[in-house]
Amino acid sequence: MSQPNGEPLVGAAIVIYEIDESTYPRKKELIGITFTIEGGVYGISLLVDKTYSMVAYS
Structure with missing residues (x-):
C-alpha cells in the first residue's frame, strides 16, 4: 500500500x-468519529482482523 x-x-x-x-x-456500521488536531494528526483504536472504511471531511 502506498503512502498518501x-x-x-x-x-x-x-x-x-x-x-x-x-x-x-x-x-x-458506523463505529466512531474523530477530529484532526494541529498538523492533521488524529488517533483512534482499531481492532485487528477487521475491515474499515475511513472518510475524511474538510
Whole structure:
C-alpha cells in the first residue's frame, strides 16, 4: 500500500465505518468519529482482523 500524498487536513472530521465482509451484501456500521488536531494528526483504536472504511471531511 502506498503512502498518501499532499498536506494533512487540519481540523478535519474523520468518520470510521466497520465493514462486515462475512455477509452479503456487506454491512457497513458506523463505529466512531474523530477530529484532526494541529498538523492533521488524529488517533483512534482499531481492532485487528477487521475491515474499515475511513472518510475524511474538510
